[in-house]
Amino acid sequence: MSVSKAHIPSSSGTEELLAQIRRLEQEKQEILKKERSVTRYLREKIDQLLVVMGTLPLKPEELDDDTLVSLDPVGIIADSFVQVLEHLKETNEELTLAHDEVQAIFDSAGAAILVIDSQMNLQAYNLSSRDFFFPEQNDMVGRNLEEFLCPETKDECFLDKIVATKWMVEQNEFRHQGRFFHVIGTPILDRNGEISQIILVYTDITNRKKTEQSLLDAKARLHAIFNSVQAGIFLLDAKSHRIVEANEAACKLVGMTPQEIINTECHQLFCAAEKGQCPITDLGQTLDNSERLLFRKDGSTLQVLKTATTISLDGRELVLESFIDISDRKKAESALQESEQKYRSLYNAMKEGVALNRLVYDAAGKPYDYVILDANPALEEILDRPSDHILGSHASTIFGHHPVCLEIFAEVVNSGEPKAFETTIDSLGKVFHISSFSPSPGTFAAVFDDITERKRAEDEVQRLAYFDILTNLPNRALLLDRLEQALAQSTRHGEQVGILFLDIDQFKGINDTLGHSMGDDLLKIIAERLSSCIRKSDTVARVGGDEFVIILNYMANEQDASTTAEKILKVLAAPIYLNGQEIFSTASIGIAIYPADGGDCDTLLKNADTAMYQAKDSGRNTYQFYTSDMNAQALERMLLQNDLRRALDRGEFSLHYQAQINAQNGQLIGMEALLRWTHPTLGAIPPSKFIPFAEETGMILPIGRWVLETACRQNKVWQEMGLPPLRVAVNLSGRQFKIGNLAQMVAEVLQQSQLAAEFLELELTESILMESAEDTVRLLRDLKKMGVQLAIDDFGTGYSSLNYLKHFPIDRLKIDRSFVRDILKDPDDAAIAEAVIVLAHSLKIKVLAEGVETKEQLDFLLARRCDEMQGYYFSHPLCVDDFTALLQGHRQQGDVCLFQFKTPHSVKHH
Amino acid sequence: MIEAELQTLNFDIRGQICPSALLTALRELNRHRPSLKKGTVRLQFLTDNRDATITIPGAANNMGYVVEVKKEDSYYLVIVSPNLN
Numbered sequence: 001m002s003v004s005k006a007h008i009p010s011s012s013g014t015e016e017l018l019a020q021i022r023r024l025e026q027e028k029q030e031i032l033k034k035e036r037s038v039t040r041y042l043r044e045k046i047d048q049l050l051v052v053m054g055t056l057p058l059k060p061e062e063l064d065d066d067t068l069v070s071l072d073p074v075g076i077i078a079d080s081f082v083q084v085l086e087h088l089k090e091t092n093e094e095l096t097l098a099h100d101e102v103q104a105i106f107d108s109a110g111a112a113i114l115v116i117d118s119q120m121n122l123q124a125y126n127l128s129s130r131d132f133f134f135p136e137q138n139d140m141v142g143r144n145l146e147e148f149l150c151p152e153t154k155d156e157c158f159l160d161k162i163v164a165t166k167w168m169v170e171q172n173e174f175r176h177q178g179r180f181f182h183v184i185g186t187p188i189l190d191r192n193g194e195i196s197q198i199i200l201v202y203t204d205i206t207n208r209k210k211t212e213q214s215l216l217d218a219k220a221r222l223h224a225i226f227n228s229v230q231a232g233i234f235l236l237d238a239k240s241h242r243i244v245e246a247n248e249a250a251c252k253l254v255g256m257t258p259q260e261i262i263n264t265e266c267h268q269l270f271c272a273a274e275k276g277q278c279p280i281t282d283l284g285q286t287l288d289n290s291e292r293l294l295f296r297k298d299g300s301t302l303q304v305l306k307t308a309t310t311i312s313l314d315g316r317e318l319v320l321e322s323f324i325d326i327s328d329r330k331k332a333e334s335a336l337q338e339s340e341q342k343y344r345s346l347y348n349a350m351k352e353g354v355a356l357n358r359l360v361y362d363a364a365g366k367p368y369d370y371v372i373l374d375a376n377p378a379l380e381e382i383l384d385r386p387s388d389h390i391l392g393s394h395a396s397t398i399f400g401h402h403p404v405c406l407e408i409f410a411e412v413v414n415s416g417e418p419k420a421f422e423t424t425i426d427s428l429g430k431v432f433h434i435s436s437f438s439p440s441p442g443t444f445a446a447v448f449d450d451i452t453e454r455k456r457a458e459d460e461v462q463r464l465a466y467f468d469i470l471t472n473l474p475n476r477a478l479l480l481d482r483l484e485q486a487l488a489q490s491t492r493h494g495e496q497v498g499i500l501f502l503d504i505d506q507f508k509g510i511n512d513t514l515g516h517s518m519g520d521d522l523l524k525i526i527a528e529r530l531s532s533c534i535r536k537s538d539t540v541a542r543v544g545g546d547e548f549v550i551i552l553n554y555m556a557n558e559q560d561a562s563t564t565a566e567k568i569l570k571v572l573a574a575p576i577y578l579n580g581q582e583i584f585s586t587a588s589i590g591i592a593i594y595p596a597d598g599g600d601c602d603t604l605l606k607n608a609d610t611a612m613y614q615a616k617d618s619g620r621n622t623y624q625f626y627t628s629d630m631n632a633q634a635l636e637r638m639l640l641q642n643d644l645r646r647a648l649d650r651g652e653f654s655l656h657y658q659a660q661i662n663a664q665n666g667q668l669i670g671m672e673a674l675l676r677w678t679h680p681t682l683g684a685i686p687p688s689k690f691i692p693f694a695e696e697t698g699m700i701l702p703i704g705r706w707v708l709e710t711a712c713r714q715n716k717v718w719q720e721m722g723l724p725p726l727r728v729a730v731n732l733s734g735r736q737f738k739i740g741n742l743a744q745m746v747a748e749v750l751q752q753s754q755l756a757a758e759f760l761e762l763e764l765t766e767s768i769l770m771e772s773a774e775d776t777v778r779l780l781r782d783l784k785k786m787g788v789q790l791a792i793d794d795f796g797t798g799y800s801s802l803n804y805l806k807h808f809p810i811d812r813l814k815i816d817r818s819f820v821r822d823i824l825k826d827p828d829d830a831a832i833a834e835a836v837i838v839l840a841h842s843l844k845i846k847v848l849a850e851g852v853e854t855k856e857q858l859d860f861l862l863a864r865r866c867d868e869m870q871g872y873y874f875s876h877p878l879c880v881d882d883f884t885a886l887l888q889g890h891r892q893q894g895d896v897c898l899f900q901f902k903t904p905h906s907v908k909h910h
Numbered sequence: 911m912i913e914a915e916l917q918t919l920n921f922d923i924r925g926q927i928c929p930s931a932l933l934t935a936l937r938e939l940n941r942h943r944p945s946l947k948k949g950t951v952r953l954q955f956l957t958d959n960r961d962a963t964i965t966i967p968g969a970a971n972n973m974g975y976v977v978e979v980k981k982e983d984s985y986y987l988v989i990v991s992p993n994l995n
Contacts, residue, residue, distance in 0.1 A: 050929060050932070057929065058929040058930075071930075071933060073929075073933050076933050076936045076937045076940060077933075077936065079936070079937075079940035079943075080936045080939065080940060080969060080973065083939065083940065083943060083973040083974070084969075084972045084973050086973075086974070087972060087973045087974030088972075090974060091974070
């Protein structure tokens with residue numbers, strides 16, 4: 001500002017001027033003062049702005065007031081501020097953007113992030129924290145952390161640690177509502193180093209924990225499995241082959257503790273001979289599966305099946321070896337092999353042919369053939385082909401056009417059910433029993449049992465069932481069949497049927513005397529003769545030992561039957577020459593006529609049988625027609641048999657005695673004891689009627705003993721009565737001879753009765769002597785040694801050769817009454833009697849003639865020097881009392897000759 | 911390319927001490943503001959005042975520019991470049 005001095009005022013004016021000047025001066029001072037004040041203010045504000053700008057205040061010497069004004073610092077600073085503010089604005093915008101970005105990141109973080117102040121009040125949180133800790137809630141800012149998120153155990157609060165250390169703290173496992181978190185708390189410190197905020201980052205590790213847990217579980221499970229499996233398991237280091245782990249089974253199998261086993265080289269336990277040859281590590285196999293020996297701690301070995309393979313575990317190469325004890329299996333295998341061997345040898349050795357076959361089907365699925373897959377040697381033999389011609393061959397080529405039993409085998413395969421059957425294979429000409437079964441689908445096994453021979457034998461048996469083997473005549477079964485037919489046929493034609501029941505007379509004697517073989521020959525000849533007597537339409541059957549039945553068909557009358565019977569008797573009467581011997585056989589025939597004598601087979605045969613017995617009773621060598629009263633006799637026979645059993649107990653037997661005379665002087669020399677049976681209702685029964693039954697039933701043994709005891713006792717009684725001592729003769733049965741203890745029995749009886757042996761004579765028949773000559777000689781000698789006398793009864797009726805007699809210690813021969821009877825009429829009988837006497841004497845054996853009834857007979861025999869006699873001429877058999885009387889009379893008369901003796905009884909026996 | 915188009919304006923403010931050096935620098939920054947904002951120039955101040963190497967970068971930074979200080983033999987080179995980010 002410039003001050004102008006152009007106008008100078010007057011004094012007054014001056015004064016005024018002066019005053020003006022003063023005023024001006026004053027104004028000037030005022031203005032200067034103002035100006036200074038403005039400048040000062042300006043500087044002050046500039047400095048203030050500069051400070052704000054971040055620089056030093058202006059120094060007056062650096063910038064004078066004028067420059068200051070001209071430089072216009074205010075303007076510069078103002079402009080600069082505009083720029084600063086503009087930049088600030090831009091920066092703010094960027095910051096806002098950055099904040100949004102951070103918030104977005106904050107919210108999108110998977111971890112829960114909380115920002116709390118030092119008082120634990122929530123300042124900020126992200127979406128994840130809301131989801132985890134306070135879902136569905138807003139406005140959590142300002143809430144205290146303890147209200148909603150606190151460790152489940154207070155004393156572990158890691159925030160305390162942060163506060164204490166003012167440093168980042170990590171908690172590995174923070175649990176909240178069943179979830180697991182990993183937490184990092186980071187404090188933010190203010191300028192004073194105090195905690196202003198803490199940032200908490202919660203990472204959800206629940207899944208990781210679960211995974212960890214399931215890994216632990218899996219590991220535990222694996223461990224349990226590892227130790228509970230039956231198989232032994234080793235883990236080996238692939239390089240060193242040392243065991244790093246072993247399960248319990250492995251330890252047990254080896255017999256070592258886990259401590260002992262760990263670090264052991266596997267070669268010491270397995271494959272000891274193959275060190276350096278490990279299939280896995282040395283030979284490059286990925287898997288080894290082989291049978292090995294396990295060397296156990298106790299030195300024993302165990303057969304094991306070992307599996308080895310490599311595995312990678314935690315980056316380490318290992319060999320996993322597992323092994324199981326197969327010793328039992330091995331044993332079973334070898335047992336199986338043995339069994340297989342056994343069955344194979346059986347298969348090879350068995351006589352039955354065995355074939356394994358497979359069915360062959362046509363396109364329609366119908367079996368039309370079968371192939372033989374396997375065959376045993378027996379089958380080769382049956383088929384008469386070598387195995388290479390059998391195996392693989394079709395049955396049709398082996399058996400001919402049609403495969404044998406194809407349909408049956410197909411059925412076996414189809415149903416799976418085994419079948420057994422018999423069949424004839426024509427191409428082989430043989431009969432087989434075939435068993436077949438199907439061992440697997442489509443196949444069948446067949447066992448061929450050649451039963452050709454058996455079948456033949458069965459046929460033979462079948463034949464034998466209807467025919468008598470010996471004579472080839474029909475047997476009883478066929479007879480009944482034929483008779484049945486004959487009856488039916490004759491009924492239709494109004495004809496009669498004759499049934500002839502034939503029994504060979506005294507065949508038993510023939511059999512006993514000549515032996516069974518000759519007996520059989522005799523039967524054959526008789527059978528032939530019988531067959532020759534009948535028509536073709538008739539039947540001759542053998543129904544028993546010596547029994548034959550003849551069926552005469554189409555009979556017009558009974559005469560036909562008697563004609564045939566007579567013819568038969570005549571034919572049989574012709575002598576038979578056997579082994580150089582001449583044998584005479586006769587037969588007794590009973591005849592029943594259908595329909596007169598019965599309406600059925602059984603009745604007719606029974607009645608013919610009854611008639612036959614009647615024929616026998618009437619003296620043999622004859623025939624009898626059945627009459628109805630014969631039935632009564634048959635019944636009587638049956639009853640007798642029953643009563644005979646009780647007769648001994650009931651005391652129905654008694655002994656009669658018949659005198660024996662010295663032919664030279666008529667003196668009584670002994671007596672024959674004769675058995676009598678007095679039946680309570682039937683009265684006296686002749687021995688000829690009951691002795692055969694007694695023989696048959698064995699009753700003869702007790703009866704025989706009773707006879708011996710009674711005779712001996714009675715003889716002793718007579719002797720004790722002072723009567724002259726005589727010998728008593730007792731008949732012996734063939735059966736008594738056979739039981740073996742006859743000598744002992746005789747000795748006992750003599751002992752009991754106190755009778756001297758010389759007063760007992762045993763009478764035997766010829767047949768007894770001939771049956772078993774050796775034994776008999778010994779027995780007779782034993783008896784003879786005792787002092788017993790021996791006689792042969794009924795001599796001449798049998799077939800014994802006189803020549804035999806010299807071998808036996810015989811005292812006496814008794815000429816059978818049948819010779820004596822006709823001795824005067826029949827020159828043959830006379831010749832025989834004479835010859836017997838001469839021969840016996842030459843052997844120093846006495847001869848006693850039985851059945852002497854007349855003076856003429858007596859004279860004839862006396863003339864032939866017969867030693868002794870017995871018969872009605874002298875005395876009938878007498879009861880004890882009568883015989884006692886005879887003896888007493890004899891004694892009184894002294895040497896009375898019995899030639900003139902009269903019997904006290906005229907009762908005739910027989 | 912941008913670097914190539916960038917024009918460097920030199921200002922020798924050696925001899926001036928701080929407030930004046932700063933003000934000078936500020937005046938130039940204000941004057942070239944449009945070009946700086948457009949990114950076509952950069953200002954290079956030669957100063958021998960140590961204070962200025964602090965005050966000029968401080969102010970320029972507040973304005974949003976990029977500042978580089980280089981020590982030359984007998985002076986400092988304060989280079990203010992536009993912020994191209």
